[in-house]
Amino acid sequence: MTRILAALAIATGLATPAMAEVMKVGVSAEPYPPFYTPDASGEWTGWEVDFMHEMCARIGEECEVTPIAWEGIIPALNTGKIDMIVGSMSITPARAEQISFSDKYYDTPTGLIVAKGSKYGNSPEALEGAIIGAQSGSIQQVYAEKYYGDVAGQIRVYQTLDEELQDLAAGRLDAVIGDALAMDPFINSDEGQACCEYLGAVQNDPEVLGYGVGVGLRKDDTELLGRVNAAIAEIRTDGTYAKLAEPWFNIDIYGE
Template identity: 50%
Template sequence: MSMSAVFAETVKVSWAAEPYPPFTSPNASGEWGGWEVDFMNAICAKANLDCVITPVAWDGLIPALTSKKIDVIISSMTISDERLKTIDFSDKYYSLRPAIVGLKDIKLDATPEGLKGKVLGLQVSSVHQRYAQKHFGDAVADIKEYQTLDEAQQDLAAGRIDAIQADAFALNSFLKAPAGACCELKGDVAKDEAILGHGIGVGLRKGDTALKEKINAAIVAIRADGTYETITKTYFDFDIYGD
């Protein structure tokens, strides 16, 4: 064992215990993989952190962080003004691109007028939930909430709802899968930074300044040395970091 490994700081890292491909998902043996898992491994190595993985249900991540059951959230969590009241974040490590995906045989688009009378599905406790309630709540017939994006996608494929709102990068994975043959991208939603936030960041407890600085430095380093680009090309054929 190297001396650096001996003196590595141990941190408990968590992501949502539900599959969220291509960012995090378990294989048949229960081992987690995906873009965010590879990103986490690169960050932990660069920052000399001994990262212990503890998956937690999506809506339990922030309570687990604030109660010190975990130290870090790496789970495609948006840096939103609402969340910043409770926790802190690293600099962004990829951009959020909220979009609407719907059934191919139903005409709709990502506007209140285009969704009028439709049933829209989304993940509970997400920025998409708050956005849809504000912008589409008076137009749609119903907003159906799901514990996981996967459950929403299953109902969409079965025709039980008309559309879903989620991050386009995750929806792209669904559309490429056999289950997504039912559906197509209907468009990106209009910007609302107050709700949709400032990109995706690593969640941290307020006051964990030293850990935040280590993680921010590691993000800069893996982008500079090509590691970030190499990881991204494994899962995407387009840029996800943005401006």
């Protein structure tokens, strides 16, 4: 009888609760605190995870975090392995050729950290000969190669920001370029205060650094894009955005 009922449900297009699909939301497999990181039990936490769940509730979808290697996250979206990206992906013209983006949901600057007492500055001319760390597949890697490639002693590419910062603290790097907010916990830690200093934001180049962070979607998912944009607008205007940010940040991360 169970098999007959299941066959009838399929034949008539009726979905049972057990058949409901969970939307897979891609993030980088490499932790990116305070935006997303797995805890000891493997549960993903962070501001962006909280934001994702709130957004999914408003579009009427059940969502689960799906970690994907960053360099393969856009192909994973376009081949259907995941359904959207909510993983601090900046909206850039190059990426927009491959996928669609929602309206931005946060925007923070890219900056540089160097060893304390360093001779280096944050202009290309002031980084001549420096060994600079950048995260693989990031907008910061593209920026470093474009602006520092001809002057730096070397640009070293890392899988995680944490690896870069540890090498900077150990003296194996002269500078690290990264998202200022993602580097903030290190800058304000005892280790960071002892070894390093933040030089400030680099000169902005929206063509490389993007126009804020958005939800990544397949180009043909136009109906989903509309629902996502409506949810982002609601979260921003009804006070929920500030409530979600309060446990994680003491500044407005939405940007201008």
